[in-house]
Amino acid sequence: MPAISILPEDVANRIAAGEVVERPASVVKELVENALDAGSSRIAVEVRQGGRRLIRVRDNGCGMDPEDAQVAFERHATSKIRTADDLWRVRTMGFRGEALAAIASVARVRLVTGTPGATWGTLGEVEGGKRVGAREAPPPGGTVVEVRDLFYNAPARLKFLRSPQTEISHISRLVGRMALGWPSVAFRFHHGGRQILDLSPGRQEEDRLCQVFGEALAAMMIRVEEEGRGFRIHGFASIPTLTRYDRGYQEIFVNRRPVRSPLLQSAVTEAYHDLVPKGRHPLLVLYLETEGDGVDVNVHPTKREVRFRDQEVVRILVVRALRRALGGSRSQESGVRSQ
Numbered sequence: 001m002p003a004i005s006i007l008p009e010d011v012a013n014r015i016a017a018g019e020v021v022e023r024p025a026s027v028v029k030e031l032v033e034n035a036l037d038a039g040s041s042r043i044a045v046e047v048r049q050g051g052r053r054l055i056r057v058r059d060n061g062c063g064m065d066p067e068d069a070q071v072a073f074e075r076h077a078t079s080k081i082r083t084a085d086d087l088w089r090v091r092t093m094g095f096r097g098e099a100l101a102a103i104a105s106v107a108r109v110r111l112v113t114g115t116p117g118a119t120w121g122t123l124g125e126v127e128g129g130k131r132v133g134a135r136e137a138p139p140p141g142g143t144v145v146e147v148r149d150l151f152y153n154a155p156a157r158l159k160f161l162r163s164p165q166t167e168i169s170h171i172s173r174l175v176g177r178m179a180l181g182w183p184s185v186a187f188r189f190h191h192g193g194r195q196i197l198d199l200s201p202g203r204q205e206e207d208r209l210c211q212v213f214g215e216a217l218a219a220m221m222i223r224v225e226e227e228g229r230g231f232r233i234h235g236f237a238s239i240p241t242l243t244r245y246d247r248g249y250q251e252i253f254v255n256r257r258p259v260r261s262p263l264l265q266s267a268v269t270e271a272y273h274d275l276v277p278k279g280r281h282p283l284l285v286l287y288l289e290t291e292g293d294g295v296d297v298n299v300h301p302t303k304r305e306v307r308f309r310d311q312e313v314v315r316i317l318v319v320r321a322l323r324r325a326l327g328g329s330r331s332q333e334s335g336v337r338s339q
């Protein structure tokens, strides 16, 4: 990974501003994104008391050298973009250079990191935004970030945390969602010593689909595949007899980034409109990939939203992808496993 630098002010000012640390799951999201950007193949998440006491994310990625580990907690410190133009070409999950700074301003954070082959790694500690320690440490074979006492200095936000079970279910869904986006990466999630998720690396996307949605549901989903106008769409969609009352099982990824997109959701509804009863929603895991610069990811600070340069092209493509998949499946009841 290129070295970290602080974004110049004019670039920093172009980045969608706002709070990203709302609850433990948002911390997990940012840390897991960093682990993915570091090229990790194993990511382990461990939390205590629903994440209020401790959130620990360990990865086996490229790590940071001592200089980078020093600046990583600064605002606008990123190795992922340099200029405003880069914003249109972002391929990493992160680019804002704000997450570590934001997390460290509302918690006690310890970072241990090292680059492959280095004899020494770095241990850095930041509390409530203040650097409280830095020294050499044995390299952990990647990076470990520990976040303790989240919101200890932000009582107003602490008040909004829900029960540990609720926070755990948010984290669990988040990890499952990231795992769907990155099928070949192993994910683990532990809460207070209890294993909640253990997702071994999938050889194929459908392996991960089965792990996250379960074999029974995956068996009722068909493959989607479509290409055109600089986009590739692929993934899995449920046969029309398998629907839910909500969109809880609809996961859409744009260049591996999980997004919430009213545009894409309405394309899904349109594709299924005459096949499912009103108010019911199909299950879906859809990956949109594009090499081009047709996607703006700098819309919202949490990076959950994207904007397409040409919305209509994307909408039509998604509808066509689903209609074709569903048309092809009309005569068969079988899902991805038995095709």
Ligand code: ADP
Pocket (backbone or CB within 6 Å): 001, 004, 030, 034, 035, 038, 059, 061, 062, 063, 064, 072, 073, 077, 078, 079, 080, 093, 094, 095, 096, 097, 098, 099, 100, 101, 143
């Ligand atoms: P961003 O991800 O938007 O660049 P962050 O505040 O999340 O900003 O991280 C700052 C920088 O610290 C990253 O750009 C990256 O270079 C480095 N970094 C953070 N986490 C890791 C990690 N797990 N492994 C390697 N480098 C990391």
Ligand code: MG
Pocket (backbone or CB within 6 Å): 030, 033, 034, 093, 094, 095, 097, 099, 100
């Ligand atoms: Mg980041």
